[in-house]
Structures are given as structure tokens and as C-alpha cells.
Amino acid sequence: MVRKGWSFWQGYVVLLALAVVVKAESPYRFFDWNVTYGDIFPLGVRQQGILINGQFPGPDIYSVTNDNLIINVQNNLDEPFLLSWNGLQQRRNSYEDGVYGTTCPIPPGKNFTYILQVKDQIGSFFYFPSLAFHKAAGGFGGIRVLSRPRIPVPFPDPAGDFTLLIGDWFKNDHRQLKAMLDGGHKLPFPDGILINGHGLNGASFTVEQGKTYRFRISNVGLQNSLNFRIQGHKMKLVEVEGTHTVQTIYESLDVHVGQSYSVLVTMDQAAQDFYIVASTRFTDNILSTTATLHYSNSNKAVSGPIPAGPTDQIDWSLNQARSIRTNLTASGPRPNPQGSYHYGLINITRTIKLVSSAAQVKGKQRYAVNSVSFVPTDTPLKLADYFKIGGVFRVGSIPDNPTGQNMYLDTSVMGADYRAFVEIVFENHENIVQTWHIDGYAFWVVGMNGGVWTPNSREEYNLRDAVSRSTTQVYPKSWTAIYMALDNVGMWNVRSEFWARQYLGQQFYLRVYTAVNSLRDEYLIPKNALLCGRAQGRSTRPL
Structure with missing residues (x-):
């Protein structure tokens, strides 16, 4: 099916990609989005906002578990543009995540078609523009993923x-x-x-x-x-x-x-x-x-x-x-109860401690994780990884634990093994509430408290019904601990949701890797993937 306004070849490429990425029995939904500037007056004064199909905020995405979302985005701004999908896990497909570490920006006057699947997900999420502080101008909207009709939901249908x-x-x-x-x-x-x-x-x-x-x-x-x-x-x-x-x-x-x-x-x-x-x-x-x-x-x-x-x-x-705790007897996206996965009984294979900081670097305000303030490169990290382009990033350029070093700039990428089960501790030494998000995953928020985390803090953990989510807060002078099963191969953004901090370096990428080259673990690069930087001129896959 090719939507009105698409060229024959655009539709052809998308359908070919669907043949690989999408199971034949999975429903799919098409969206045509035109991204423009427009006048908005949210606080009573005229501003230039980012509109999607003339709307601020943008239109809601309505879907059902396992649906495939084919979203054609036409960028009619005068600068590059990307959309990311807060909470959608992009199973086996970080190419579509829509952050600069994974996806080339859509040039002005051009389009890109995202091919997403809400695989084994339900719930409430949102999308947003991820580049150039566009989020401060709009371009965001809600995402709702409903349960399939045969899956019981633990409350009656609302009106x-x-x-x-x-x-x-x-x-x-x-x-x-x-x-x-x-x-x-x-x-x-x-x-x-x-x-x-x-x-x-x-x-x-x-x-x-x-x-x-x-x-x-x-x-x-x-x-x-x-x-x-x-x-x-x-x-x-x-x-x-x-x-x-x-x-x-x-x-x-x-x-x-x-x-x-x-x-x-x-x-x-x-x-x-x-x-x-x-x-x-x-x-x-x-x-x-x-x-x-x-x-x-x-x-x-x-x-x-x-x-x-x-x-x-x-x-x-x-x-x-x-x-806020998980309902252990309720079904999630599948009919088995959410409590059937006993995360508290799994052995931790690695502990990662992430400490945020703020400082001046070369006379300018920067923010960091474990002393490393992230700087982007000219090539998305996922494309550099796929095409084996050297000199773009180095795995291990951010340590597992704080070092006490002065803040420095680097393209920080942490390596991790596929199917590892990790404990991550976010520690906040500052006087503000911080929020952290991990793309590609949901994690269990097993503990949070004031002071400095120590191994003895594990005695406070909730190992039975901690809530599973993708964004967690860390209170001032406090810590938050999460458990996460690394079951999704790809290059995933770990970031502060305090957007100025994210923009000025408080983020890094988690490279979840397996040496096995199998579609079971990770999809191939999309045929319609945009190529930029040092990946420009290379070939994705033959049509």
C-alpha cells in the first residue's frame, strides 16, 4: 500500500524493507507528516513553533501491540531534523531510534520514512525532535499502544x-x-x-x-x-x-x-x-x-x-x-503475568555507577557523566559501527565508575555484552532533581535513597515488584539503582532528560554487542537509511 503523495519508488523501498523487518501477519499503520514552522502563541506572545501537519503539539500516534508504524516525515524546515520515540524500544533496530548517534538527520526539503514496530509493548509514550534544541519549539506528540484484543487488561475500558x-x-x-x-x-x-x-x-x-x-x-x-x-x-x-x-x-x-x-x-x-x-x-x-x-x-x-x-x-x-509498583498478576503485552519474570533472582553480571557533574571546560558550561562530556561526531555511531569506519568512536571511552578526573570532552561509548544482566547506579551529588532515560530498554527501578550508594544499599532493594520503565528520577544528593537485562542489540542513547544538560554533554551511548551475525539478534540496516558524514556514498543493501 502506497499513500497519496508518495512516489512509486518511495513506496517500493518501504515495502521491500517491510518484507525483511516486519512479519507478514503484523498489522501496519501509515502516517504522512509534514514538518513546518508556524506561528504559535502558547504564552500569549508570538513564537515560531515546529508544527506537524499544522498541529502544535503534533498528532497522537494510536497503535496496538506489535503494530508496524510507517511514518513518512517530510522536513520543510530550513535545517536538519530528526524525531525520536521516547519509550519505544525499537527491538533489534536501533537504526530507527532517531537520535544523532543512530540516525542521519533529514536534510531540509527532504523526507525519510521511519519503519518502527511496537514489538511486545503497551502503554503511554511520546515522540519529540532530538536535534538542535528543536524540542523547545514543539514537534512533540503522544504515543499510545493498546493491548491486543485477546490480552486481558486489569481495568474496564474507559469511556x-x-x-x-x-x-x-x-x-x-x-x-x-x-x-x-x-x-x-x-x-x-x-x-x-x-x-x-x-x-x-x-x-x-x-x-x-x-x-x-x-x-x-x-x-x-x-x-x-x-x-x-x-x-x-x-x-x-x-x-x-x-x-x-x-x-x-x-x-x-x-x-x-x-x-x-x-x-x-x-x-x-x-x-x-x-x-x-x-x-x-x-x-x-x-x-x-x-x-x-x-x-x-x-x-x-x-x-x-x-x-x-x-x-x-x-x-x-x-x-x-x-x-509505584508493578502489578504482578496483570498481563502485559503478552498473556503471561508481568510477575512471571523474576528479575530479583537473576545474578548481576556487572555493576555500572554513573555520576553526573557540571563544570566549565575551556570557559564554557558543560555537563558530564563519569567526567566525560559527550561531543557528537560527523557520522552517526551506529552507521560507523555497521560500515566499520574507524576513527569515529572508541568503545570504552567512558568508564564504568567515576574516576574523579576533571571533566573532559569525548565521544563516549560504553561497551556491553548482549544478554548480560546489569546493575546501574545513578548518583546525583548536586542540588537538583535529575532524570535519566535509556533508549531501547525498560528497566526495573529497584531502589532510591539519599546519600552515597554503597554495596550495602542493596539491602534496601525491591526485588519483587519494582516498576519497570525507561525514565527514572534521581533526587538531590541521592542515588537511584536499576536492574536491566541487555536483551536488545544496538547502539542506545543514555541521557539526561534535563535538555540543556543533554545538549551540553550529559549523555553517552551504550553499545550492546554480539559477535553472532543473525537476524534473530539484530535487523539489517534499513534499505532506505540516510547516509551522512563518513558513511556518505556507501551502499545500504541492494533493493
Whole structure:
């Protein structure tokens, strides 16, 4: 099937690629996206935003477990562009991950067709632009992956399903923000908070009294943790980044930057309108914004004070994070219960300790992991690996543990063995909340606490029902420990979700490698892969 607007050869190449990458019985969905600049007014002033098919935020991606998503992206910006898929694991296929370490940028005026499969996944995720600080201009949207009809879900079908993209926002153009960072400076404090691209009272969600609705909440902002709450209503947490959770009731939820949560809310109040609130956490100046929950039979506008939320209470947030646990009896993307994989009984084969830092390098602000501040090369690392191009990166250019060295610049790549089972400890010596994301994987958040991690900290681990997710927070002067089964071959980005820190070096790539050359372990390079840098002029595969 070739969509309107595609050339014959574009469709031909995509279908040939599908013949290799996609099982014949897997459904697939086509998307045609036109990426442009456009005027937006989220905080009441005119800004240049990045639109997808004229929309800010971009359109939702709706899919079902194992669907194949064929997304044709036409870049009509005046600069290169890439989209990445926060939480989608790209099983055996890091070529499609959409970060510069794996995928060549789409040149201005050109298109690229992503071929993704939501293999063995369910849940709530989002996509975003990964280059040149574009994320500060928009280009993001929600992703929902529903369970297949035959797989039981641990709650009744909701009456409706809403995406809520919350995040901090600047009035500055994304180019101005990028110039600040390129000049070695830190960013100022954000100007406001958005809900689905709108500022104060701009977004509205219509519901029917007595019914229950699902809200998928993602923090797509640049740096701030946000607290989310709905006036007069309680929220039942049911899913976190692809894992069905123990169904705990919360009055408000801390959603750290890069994270996604899914809650059920029953419309059990009198017929009127209510505030939906998102506000910053752990900041001296509290920013907040509201949207409207509108009962369809309401004749009364929102009223009363905006419900207050927590502000600087670290212990409150830590205790809430510990309360979020996996529902062991619920099915995930497959019919077997989520608790059938006993991660706590597997022997750890390697411990990696990652310590973040901030410093000046050559008079400019930089950020690092284990003293190494990442700098990109002219060639995506995955392509250099595939074509065996020397001099692009060196495996082992970031150590497993902090060395105490002064910060330095390098294209940091850590090697790892396929099918190893690793423990990773994120340690935060600073006074801010940090958030870390690992592409290609979900991991178990087995522990978090204040102070410095030691081997004795393992006595605190949750080895039974820790939540499995792809993004975790690390509190100030604290540590967070995760377990991860390295079952996905590829080149995977490990990054701070504090976007200025990521841009200025607080990231690296994890090269999960096997010497066995088999489609069982990793797909071939896509036939339509863009080639750039030192890979330019080479051949992917014959058509």
C-alpha cells in the first residue's frame, strides 16, 4: 500500500524493507507528516513553533501491540531534523531510534520514512525532535499502544482516553536558547507551563458525569519536574511507561521530565467545571498553569482557589516514587503475568555507577557523566559501527565508575555484552532533581535513597515488584539503582532528560554487542537509511 503523495519508488523501498523487518501477519499503520514552522502563541506572545501537519503539539500516534508504524516525515524546515520515540524500544533496530548517534538527520526539503514496530509493548509514550534544541519549539506528540484484543487488561475500558502533554516553556525562540548554550551559558528560568500546547486555562477536556476516563500524562518539558492534579478528583494509577501498576489512588502525581503516567479518573462530582493543574516542583519560584475539566452537563464554570500541590518536599516525592509498583498478576503485552519474570533472582553480571557533574571546560558550561562530556561526531555511531569506519568512536571511552578526573570532552561509548544482566547506579551529588532515560530498554527501578550508594544499599532493594520503565528520577544528593537485562542489540542513547544538560554533554551511548551475525539478534540496516558524514556514498543493501 502506497499513500497519496508518495512516489512509486518511495513506496517500493518501504515495502521491500517491510518484507525483511516486519512479519507478514503484523498489522501496519501509515502516517504522512509534514514538518513546518508556524506561528504559535502558547504564552500569549508570538513564537515560531515546529508544527506537524499544522498541529502544535503534533498528532497522537494510536497503535496496538506489535503494530508496524510507517511514518513518512517530510522536513520543510530550513535545517536538519530528526524525531525520536521516547519509550519505544525499537527491538533489534536501533537504526530507527532517531537520535544523532543512530540516525542521519533529514536534510531540509527532504523526507525519510521511519519503519518502527511496537514489538511486545503497551502503554503511554511520546515522540519529540532530538536535534538542535528543536524540542523547545514543539514537534512533540503522544504515543499510545493498546493491548491486543485477546490480552486481558486489569481495568474496564474507559469511556474516553486523553493525552496530556505537560511541560515547562520559554518565550525565547529555540534558536536563541541554543545560542545561549553554544555560547557557554546556562538557560534562564522558564516563563510558564503548558498543557497540550496551551497556557493558562487554554486546554479543555469534556467528560460525562458518572463515567471513568483514562488520562495519559507525559512531561515533555525541558527541565522541570511537575506536579499534576485535578480539582476534586482522585486519580487511580494504572500504567507507567508500558507497565501495568498496582492500582494506587493519588490526589496528585509528580511527573519528572521525560516520564509518562496513565491514570483513571471517575467523574463522580457535581455537574460543573474543575481545574486541571500542573505546577513546578523543587523551584524557588513556583510556576503553574491550568486546564479545564468540563462536565458535559455543567452550567457552572470553574470556581474557588486553584488546588495547591506540593512544592519543595523531597521526602513526599521519594515516598510516592517508592509506592509505584508493578502489578504482578496483570498481563502485559503478552498473556503471561508481568510477575512471571523474576528479575530479583537473576545474578548481576556487572555493576555500572554513573555520576553526573557540571563544570566549565575551556570557559564554557558543560555537563558530564563519569567526567566525560559527550561531543557528537560527523557520522552517526551506529552507521560507523555497521560500515566499520574507524576513527569515529572508541568503545570504552567512558568508564564504568567515576574516576574523579576533571571533566573532559569525548565521544563516549560504553561497551556491553548482549544478554548480560546489569546493575546501574545513578548518583546525583548536586542540588537538583535529575532524570535519566535509556533508549531501547525498560528497566526495573529497584531502589532510591539519599546519600552515597554503597554495596550495602542493596539491602534496601525491591526485588519483587519494582516498576519497570525507561525514565527514572534521581533526587538531590541521592542515588537511584536499576536492574536491566541487555536483551536488545544496538547502539542506545543514555541521557539526561534535563535538555540543556543533554545538549551540553550529559549523555553517552551504550553499545550492546554480539559477535553472532543473525537476524534473530539484530535487523539489517534499513534499505532506505540516510547516509551522512563518513558513511556518505556507501551502499545500504541492494533493493
